Amino acid sequence: MGRSPCCDESGLKKGPWTPEEDEKLLQYIQKNGHGSWRTLPRLAGLNRCGKSCRLRWTNYLRPDIKRGKFSQEEEQTILHLHSILGNKWSAIATHLPGRTDNEIKNFWNTHLKKRLIQMGFDPMTHRPRTDFFAALPQLIALAALRDQLAADPPGSAQLQPGAGAGVDVAIQAAKLQYLQCLLQSAATTIDGIASTAAAGSTPDAEAAALCALCSPQGTQDSTAPVSAASDQLLRSCTFPEAPVSSEANQGLGYGGADVDVFTCHGGASLPPLADLSDAANNHPADGCSATASSSFGGGAGSPLPWPEFFPDDPFITDFL
DNA sequence: AATGAAGGCAACCGCAGAAGG
DNA sequence: GCCTTCTGCGGTTGCCTTCAT
Numbered sequence: 613m614g615r616s617p618c619c620d621e622s623g624l625k626k627g628p629w630t631p632e633e634d635e636k637l638l639q640y641i642q643k644n645g646h647g648s649w650r651t652l653p654r655l656a657g658l659n660r661c662g663k664s665c666r667l668r669w670t671n672y673l674r675p676d677i678k679r680g681k682f683s684q685e686e687e688q689t690i691l692h693l694h695s696i697l698g699n700k701w702s703a704i705a706t707h708l709p710g711r712t713d714n715e716i717k718n719f720w721n722t723h724l725k726k727r728l729i730q731m732g733f734d735p736m737t738h739r740p741r742t743d744f745f746a747a748l749p750q751l752i753a754l755a756a757l758r759d760q761l762a763a764d765p766p767g768s769a770q771l772q773p774g775a776g777a778g779v780d781v782a783i784q785a786a787k788l789q790y791l792q793c794l795l796q797s798a799a800t801t802i803d804g805i806a807s808t809a810a811a812g813s814t815p816d817a818e819a820a821a822l823c824a825l826c827s828p829q830g831t832q833d834s835t836a837p838v839s840a841a842s843d844q845l846l847r848s849c850t851f852p853e854a855p856v857s858s859e860a861n862q863g864l865g866y867g868g869a870d871v872d873v874f875t876c877h878g879g880a881s882l883p884p885l886a887d888l889s890d891a892a893n894n895h896p897a898d899g900c901s902a903t904a905s906s907s908f909g910g911g912a913g914s915p916l917p918w919p920e921f922f923p924d925d926p927f928i929t930d931f932l
Numbered sequence: 933a934a935t936g937a938a939g940g941c942a943a944c945c946g947c948a949g950a951a952g953g
Numbered sequence: 954g955c956c957t958t959c960t961g962c963g964g965t966t967g968c969c970t971t972c973a974t
Contacts, residue, residue, distance in 0.1 A: 626943085627967090628942075628967095628968080629942090640953095647960070648959085649958085649960095650958065662958090663944090663945095668942095670960095671943080672942080700962085701961080701963095702961060713962080714943085715941085718940075720940095722940055786935055
């Protein structure tokens, strides 16, 4: 199996299509249908290969092509279908009327894939990346937050009654409590990595060394105590470790109605860092709740289960 | 205002597989 | 079973626009 013979022919035009060529192709297909793509260019008076004509028609000239930006619903559909179908762009395109597989592929590669990666998700599995260095930016951000807390602890001049007083103090306290929750959760995760490494099952010395970054003594004896309930909640959240197949991923719904991929049970392990904030966001009743808007347009009202990549969260940046 | 970097997108290439004669 | 044609996909390229300096 090889390259289509038509593309080997020399003298055929390549590159961008001119309006004249578009018009010829459009009129011919509207009048005769495309028939055989191999013979179409000659019959239509085009100096192009059939493959080029087919691509131009299917990706641009087809009358039912929808132009413009992808809506949030379309983005969700793509994400959902991609989690099920993988890179089956044509199959995904059949569920998005007016969108071509090429358009969806480009949109995925230039937008959605980057977003998933940025948020610590594996774009192929749609699940939090479990490799340690994927979480490194988050760890660094957490370390910065820890330093910030150490330098400016609750009860300092900023939060003294009278300075801002009332609601401001309460908001600050809530934010600090949220941060404490994140820090403690991260520390627990890293401690787990460290103990695993120490046990020899994961000989990752670098990971163990970096544990010190996010598991300071100051976290545990902070002046802002983390509520026992939220602490228990975070500790009870874990993430399935089994590799994900397309079939297994069918339960992963981006529409909000399906079962959330993040499960909570009595296990002691914590999810990877990427879903820590999700655990907090999904349980507004606990002490770690906080409103976190999404750069993806989700936020509290978003049906997407994605956790926020909290270093970019306006809440965090505002705090810092 | 000029210029270079970065991002977005249309289009192409090479390959694989399906379908039909 | 072989050949031809068509379709689909991943990867890549090159042009254009936008943005930062």
